[in-house]
Amino acid sequence: MKKVAAVFVLAVFVPSLVLAWLALRSLRDQQFLLERQQSSLYQGVADGLARDVQSALADDLNVFAAKLSALLQDAQPADLAANFDERLRQNWPLAQVGFVVAENGELLSPSTRGRPQARSFIENNRRFLANRESAAVYWNQNLGKTPLAANNLAANNPDFGKATAKEDFAANNAAASRSAFAGRPDGSLDKLKQRLGTYNTPRSVIPQQQAPAASEPGSPANSQDTLQAFSKLVPSEAEFRQLIGQAAQGMLARFVDNQLSLLFWCRPASAPNLIFGAQLDLANLKSELGGLLGQLDPALRQSICVALLDDNARPAALSHPFFHANWKRPFVATEIGETLPHWEVAVYLLDPAKLAHSAQTLKVTLGLLIGLLVFAIGSGSWLIVADLNRQLVSARQKTDFVSNVSHELKTPLTSIRMFSELLAEGRVTDPARQRSYLSIIAAETARLTRLINNVLDFARTERGQKRYRFQKCDLLQLVRELTDTYRPHLEAEGFRFQCALPAAPIVVNADRDALAQVVLNLLSNAEKYSGERKEILLRLEQQSAPLPHLELAVLDRGLGVPPGAEEKIFEKFYRAHDALSCGIQGSGLGLTLARQIARAHGGEILYAPREGGGSCFSLRLPAAEPPPQLES
Numbered sequence: 241m242k243k244v245a246a247v248f249v250l251a252v253f254v255p256s257l258v259l260a261w262l263a264l265r266s267l268r269d270q271q272f273l274l275e276r277q278q279s280s281l282y283q284g285v286a287d288g289l290a291r292d293v294q295s296a297l298a299d300d301l302n303v304f305a306a307k308l309s310a311l312l313q314d315a316q317p318a319d320l321a322a323n324f325d326e327r328l329r330q331n332w333p334l335a336q337v338g339f340v341v342a343e344n345g346e347l348l349s350p351s352t353r354g355r356p357q358a359r360s361f362i363e364n365n366r367r368f369l370a371n372r373e374s375a376a377v378y379w380n381q382n383l384g385k386t387p388l389a390a391n392n393l394a395a396n397n398p399d400f401g402k403a404t405a406k407e408d409f410a411a412n413n414a415a416a417s418r419s420a421f422a423g424r425p426d427g428s429l430d431k432l433k434q435r436l437g438t439y440n441t442p443r444s445v446i447p448q449q450q451a452p453a454a455s456e457p458g459s460p461a462n463s464q465d466t467l468q469a470f471s472k473l474v475p476s477e478a479e480f481r482q483l484i485g486q487a488a489q490g491m492l493a494r495f496v497d498n499q500l501s502l503l504f505w506c507r508p509a510s511a512p513n514l515i516f517g518a519q520l521d522l523a524n525l526k527s528e529l530g531g532l533l534g535q536l537d538p539a540l541r542q543s544i545c546v547a548l549l550d551d552n553a554r555p556a557a558l559s560h561p562f563f564h565a566n567w568k569r570p571f572v573a574t575e576i577g578e579t580l581p582h583w584e585v586a587v588y589l590l591d592p593a594k595l596a597h598s599a600q601t602l603k604v605t606l607g608l609l610i611g612l613l614v615f616a617i618g619s620g621s622w623l624i625v626a627d628l629n630r631q632l633v634s635a636r637q638k639t640d641f642v643s644n645v646s647h648e649l650k651t652p653l654t655s656i657r658m659f660s661e662l663l664a665e666g667r668v669t670d671p672a673r674q675r676s677y678l679s680i681i682a683a684e685t686a687r688l689t690r691l692i693n694n695v696l697d698f699a700r701t702e703r704g705q706k707r708y709r710f711q712k713c714d715l716l717q718l719v720r721e722l723t724d725t726y727r728p729h730l731e732a733e734g735f736r737f738q739c740a741l742p743a744a745p746i747v748v749n750a751d752r753d754a755l756a757q758v759v760l761n762l763l764s765n766a767e768k769y770s771g772e773r774k775e776i777l778l779r780l781e782q783q784s785a786p787l788p789h790l791e792l793a794v795l796d797r798g799l800g801v802p803p804g805a806e807e808k809i810f811e812k813f814y815r816a817h818d819a820l821s822c823g824i825q826g827s828g829l830g831l832t833l834a835r836q837i838a839r840a841h842g843g844e845i846l847y848a849p850r851e852g853g854g855s856c857f858s859l860r861l862p863a864a865e866p867p868p869q870l871e872s
């Protein structure tokens with residue numbers, strides 16, 4: 241049994257506990273995991289919108305080229321160049337200023353006498369467009385590829401490769417980005433920085449959720465003190481002619497007095513020596529791009545606000561117009577790229593506490609589930625072990641029963657055979673001894689009969705085939721007959737056998753043989769477990785409390801029932817006094833049957849220790865009432 245229990249505990253219980261412990265440990269990281277899940281979901285949203293913004297700009301560039309072609313169909317290039325600013329603005333609301341640059345860098349449009357916007361455009365861009373001043377352009381270092389404008393430049397101008405260290409950049413790209421983010425600048429990076437300008441350009445926002453490598457569970461990665469957010473864009477200086485190279489069209493972004501100026505340009509096939517361009521109206525562009533935020537999935541809308549942030553981290557467009565937050569600390573954000581340098585698509589949680597709350601709810605739910613699982617495994621294990629124990633005890637009891645019964649059969653049979661042989665051989669001539677031998681044979685036969693009756697009755701009861709024949713009978717008369725039969729045997733064994741019986745008959749509706757079996761079992765037990773003081777008292781009386789009933793008690797001065805076994809002695813095969821330790825034979829069925837019979841008569845059989853030592857077994861039967869279970 242111990243071995244089975246140990247195997248069970250090792251194979252099932254311990255692994256379950258270890259699993260539960262691991263599961264409980266993993267609960268601690270729930271908030272982090274949930275944040276990760278949400279951050280990758282929302283990062284995807286931001287990345288997608290950033291791509292949408294880029295393609296919207298690419299579409300706008302194509303629209304610009306189409307508008308230009310349409311205008312060129314109506315007018316000669318030279319004529320159009322003179323009033324391109326007005327013509328373009330009439331046709332395309334996204335244009336703030338239309339400009340035309342000749343091959344030699346001369347600005348043909350807009351006119352210096354024009355509107356204030358046109359004048360300030362000329363002031364800010366004349367030198368740049370005439371190639372007398374360079375402007376900052378941006379490289380996307382993370383992608384390891386050249387930006388749109390610089391691509392044109394690199395593809396079309398062989399000198400530019402040398403001038404901008406493009407090859408150096410490509411070769412050092414991986415090392416440079418690693419070094420830059422790890423804060424471990426090396427020699428090649430410094431060289432690159434010198435040629436490209438300031439390398440570690442800070443981002444305009446610091447997302448709460450950094451890229452996975454930047455924060456680990458439990459690390460203070462999100463604290464603003466320790467966090468540095470760098471832009472993926474690297475600035476570089478280039479002139480207009482270098483930027484456009486031989487390409488047909490393109491866009492470039494430059495900052496003039498910290499103001500973003502977004503320029504589209506196109507070199508029409510019909511006038512390759514002229515470059516037509518447009519400075520975009522940022523207000524109109526913002527409202528056009530804001531339309532993209534309106535397409536946010538309704539499910540996401542309920543939990544996040546998406547903002548298009550300009551280079552000063554101010555919202556250019558919002559998915560939720562009345563939402564306010566610390567714009568510089570979004571949940572996640574993505575830079576749009578070299579087309580709109582330092583602009584970001586940022587995602588803010590509408591209810592930041594909800595995440596912690598969901599994590600807490602998840603923790604509690606999972607904790608409860610794990611607790612329930614452990615409880616189920618624990619109680620299941622306990623039930624299995626208890627059942628196993630019961631089975632083993634029952635198996636052992638059955639084995640004991642077989643050996644006890646065999647012994648019980650053998651002992652009287654030996655006596656019967658021995659005394660009957662003596663009498664048969666005629667060697668015993670003394671009539672008194674002959675009578676004594678005969679009475680021993682009769683007593684042993686009675687004992688055998690009782691044993692066999694008990695075993696057969698028990699077998700019948702177990703199979704549900706036990707039948708009682710209830711009929712009116714005098715209990716007093718029955719008890720008298722039994723005690724008269726049993727008395728000689730008891731007295732021969734040296735017992736003082738007293739009977740306290742009422743004078744009047746007691747009529748009951750009962751199975752006479754079954755009641756006789758109960759009385760004989762009780763008397764036989766009193767004899768077996770008598771010990772030194774061989775005194776037996778049988779008492780039959782009518783009692784009135786708590787309800788009127790009959791009580792037949794058999795009292796002895798014997799060993800008594802050991803404490804704790806008072807109820808167990810009524811279980812089948814249970815023996816409180818083992819044959820091995822006390823040398824008392826028995827089958828462990830006598831009291832089981834006695835109780836079954838008593839209950840079948842609507843009564844009960846009870847044990848109580850007798851005052852002054854010994855046992856008192858009392859059979860209680862309902863008085864003068866019809867039996868509850870009639871013959872079935």
Ligand code: ADP
Nearest residue numbers: 765769800809815816817826827828829830831
């Ligand atoms: P058994 O065949 O072992 O006597 P029983 O069912 O008649 O089986 O009794 C069950 C157990 O109850 C006995 O083994 C014994 O330990 C205890 N018992 C029964 N009667 C007495 C008694 N009069 N005094 C002490 N113990 C008793």
